[in-house]
Amino acid sequence: MRHFATVTAAAVLALSLAVGVGHAAPSVDLAPTSPRIGDVMFLRMWADGEVLRAACSWSGKSYPLLENSETYDVVLPVSLKARAGTTRAVVYWKYTDGRMGQLVLSVNVQSRAFGVQHLTLSKSQAGKYSAEETKREKRLIGAALDLVTAERRWSGNFLMPVEGRVSTEFGLQRYVNGRFSYRHRGVDIACPEGTPVKAAADGVVSLTDDSFILHGQTVIIDHGQGVSTLYIHLSEILVGAGREVHQGEVIGRVGSTGVATGPHLHFAVYAHHEPVDPFFWADLGGF
Numbered sequence: 166m167r168h169f170a171t172v173t174a175a176a177v178l179a180l181s182l183a184v185g186v187g188h189a190a191p192s193v194d195l196a197p198t199s200p201r202i203g204d205v206m207f208l209r210m211w212a213d214g215e216v217l218r219a220a221c222s223w224s225g226k227s228y229p230l231l232e233n234s235e236t237y238d239v240v241l242p243v244s245l246k247a248r249a250g251t252t253r254a255v256v257y258w259k260y261t262d263g264r265m266g267q268l269v270l271s272v273n274v275q276s277r278a279f280g281v282q283h284l285t286l287s288k289s290q291a292g293k294y295s296a297e298e299t300k301r302e303k304r305l306i307g308a309a310l311d312l313v314t315a316e317r318r319w320s321g322n323f324l325m326p327v328e329g330r331v332s333t334e335f336g337l338q339r340y341v342n343g344r345f346s347y348r349h350r351g352v353d354i355a356c357p358e359g360t361p362v363k364a365a366a367d368g369v370v371s372l373t374d375d376s377f378i379l380h381g382q383t384v385i386i387d388h389g390q391g392v393s394t395l396y397i398h399l400s401e402i403l404v405g406a407g408r409e410v411h412q413g414e415v416i417g418r419v420g421s422t423g424v425a426t427g428p429h430l431h432f433a434v435y436a437h438h439e440p441v442d443p444f445f446w447a448d449l450g451g452f
Contacts, residue, residue, distance in 0.1 A: 190266060191211055191212050192210070192211040193211075195272075198270075198271070200272070201442075202244075202276065203245055203445070205240050205242050205243060206254070208240075208241055208254070209237070210230055210236060217260060217261045218259050220239075220256075221256050222254065222255040228391070233317050238317065240391055240437070241254065242436040242437055245350075245439075251273050255268070256268045279336040281339075282337045282340070282349070284339060284341050284342070286342060286424070290424050291342055293424050296379075299378060302378070303379075309372040310393050312391075313391040314369075314390070315389070316389045316390075318389040319368065319388045320366075323366050323443070323447055326362045326364070327360050327361075327430050328356065329354040329429075330354070331352055333352065333353035335349060337349040348440075350435075351443060353429045354430045354432060355429045357419065358418075358419060358420060358421065359401075359419060359420075360419040360428075361418060362384075364410045366386075366388050366394070367388065367410070368388040368393075368394070369409050370385070370386055370405065372384070373385075373406050375422075380424075381397055381398040381421070382420060383395070383402075384396045384402055384416050392435070392436050393434075393435045395434075396416065397430075397431045398419075398420055398423050398430065400418050400420025400421070402416070434446050
């Protein structure tokens with residue numbers, strides 16, 4: 166279970182708080198404060214006024230805090246390109262009455278070892294990675310993963326969409342025919358052709374396509390606030406774009422379409438277009 170680390174009044178000075186004279190800072194929680202590369206952090210702010218805007222600067226990018234009932238939340242991805250060590254996240258806010266400030270949070274990114282995988286593909290299969298025809302599918306998938314809808318639809322742990330042997334782990338350095346190709350952005354779960362694939366969490370289907378030559382039959386679900394799940398190499402798609410789905414609902418069936426060496430599900434979780442470890446999401450604790 167993951168616990169929040171509340172920024173207390175005693176810690177404010179050490180964290181470089183800047184607010185108007187006579188005004189307290191919003192309460193800010195962050196969990197975990199020592200994430201691994203490929204994890205995410207959940208940041209939550211309780212405001213003491215009407216918020217005009219709020220955001221968090223993290224790893225060279227600015228992420229908006231989105232209203233979630235009585236709090237303002239953001240999911241911060243720890244990129245596969247992140248470096249281990251102590252760094253910081255800076256929360257900014259401005260109220261409608263003109264008050265503004267910032268809070269600097271210390272983050273200790275933990276190192277993590279990733280394996281190496283070598284694939285041998287036919288010339289025609291390998292050529293699909295850079296084929297002109299793949300530009301369309303990469304553009305469509307990229308646009309779906311860029312979505313940041315305001316409503317957070319997920320609650321609690323994500324469900325693994327199928328049961329089976331993990332044939333390729335998250336973050337592996339993948340070599341194709343002896344040459345480095347890319348980092349594996351999800352997990353491959355080997356299971357029989359036709360196995361039902363279930364939605365990992367509540368959301369809205371943001372993309373379906375059965376014509377992709379690289380990814381094969383594909384489904385993407387938008388779970389809100391920048392979080393999406395990706396399901397590829399399907400043999401059948403059972404939902405359409407725009408449909409609301411619930412955790413555990415069957416959305417397709419396992420296949421080996423696109424570039425695949427056998428029947429399996431490639432399952433990935435993205436936070437603000439950054440691939441993050443799907444198994445992290447299976448144990449979210451109370452968030």
